[in-house]
Amino acid sequence: MVQRKKRLARGVAVVGAGMSHFGAFKEKDSRDLFVEAFQSALETVEKGIDPQEIEAVYVGNLSSDCFEGQAHVAPLMAEWVGLNPKPAIRTEDACASSGVALREGIIAVASGLYDIVLVSGVESMNKLTTTGATDTLAAASDAIYEVSVGATFPSLYAQIATAHMAKYGTTEEQLMRVAIKNHDNGALNPKAHFNSSIRDIMQSRIARAKERGQPVPSWMDEMEFLKDPSANPIVAWPMKLFDCSPITDGAAIAILVSEDIARNFTDEPIHIIGTGQASDSQALQGRDDITSLKASRLAAEQAYEMAGVTPGDIQLAEVHDCFTIAEVVAIEDLGFFKPGEGPKAAEEGRTARGGDKPVNTSGGLKAKGHPVGATGVGQLVEIWEQMSGHAGARQVPGVNLTLAHNVGASGSTVVVHIFERR
């Protein structure tokens, strides 16, 4: 087989990106969240953009079908932001749906068919009960062979966790460090689902107990709080509540243009210099080793090769931490740390905002929230804000080369993108 080096036929750049607030919004439907994200994204285009110039709309969405009883969401979202009759395309690859929308938008612009496209994702999950959302998400695993024996997403990632623990000695405490770090970042993100640190959450529980005259918990710090099953109950051992990303409503949108016209919109476009995508067996049982996601390694390899950079060059990354173990595995699969050394890196603060490899400065899926279909483009919003210097209190100085990593289901789809500011 001839291996040809993959490259885009022409350069593509991001000229704006924005998102709705992420959270649980019983009074809002997908279309409302999408409008909010649209207005936010347009505001970020430095020199402005006439919406009529947008030639196509890509919408990532896992299952408005089940969450809201609404299929065929792409033209509907386009309608609510005034973009009919532009072609509207839905992409569905579970939680990587909008990472794939981003990639398809890039491919479309690189092909020369379009010069300006809107890539996006949306999900409104809170109209269902927790069990209903659990059912809908579980359908993204192998419905015949996994759901039948009791698989849920927390328990699928728990399989990865128990295998990682057995192979490398990873501990529950090390995973808790990931949650603490991502909540610390989320506390600085005004649009995050959890705009609070775990310490804040702990202190508000203590205050509430005092207020109600109930026994006051004796937690000394976040770690004690997380080790208390009354505060952090088991969902699917070893995954506890604070190991899991929340059930979130939200939308995110970015504007992509061909590089040659990027400066019509901004003096500082973010260039997309690498893209990679891979698939793997839907069921975990079809894989030889579940301490690593093969599709992550392959997608990253493609993106690094196209970009001509190495993992060591990446200054900041948004990775798919749907569960704490997922972040640990991601930072190993992306080559930031050696296999088995992810937990130690988390423990030593190397992935914190001030560490040598900041990961999930947005708060990640854990604290920023995980509206599944919106997550991939949601990650790009953080990349955009960090690279354009608009990340406020979360700002990491001098970020010129970044990576986004978006996983579908338990790793049967993975998309990786690399971005550069020149």
Place this chain on the structure above:
Amino acid sequence: MAEKEFTAASFYRFLDQKKLMGSKCKKCGALHLPPRPLCGQCWGNEMEWFQFSGKGKLASFSVVRVGTTMFEQKGFSRDNPYCWGLIQLNEGPRISALLLHADLFRPESITIGQPLEVVFPEKPAGEGKRNPVTFRFS
């Protein structure tokens, strides 16, 4: 049994007959569990049935307290959790199964590598239904 198609429906019918059956590619010899009609390794489309011993070792697991509607309806809950995991079968392939006799309230005592064996359904699932693949710690 050679006339059965290499489908999930056949797999579950065999399970009801107390057989754990996969397919073996006649071209490259690869074992597939669950069975499949097309070999993903060599694209060979001639398969034969292969019976697994139903013995293996624990590769991963989870004790689930928040399940799907289907498992809630079976009576599982936060106070009545269940365990499922992956078993590395002696013949090579892995399989997902509901795991019986796990120490559900001391999950940290469950260790990867523990031996397991298949538990066949007591009775057939009935028309349009499927018994879940079940193993127990031996």
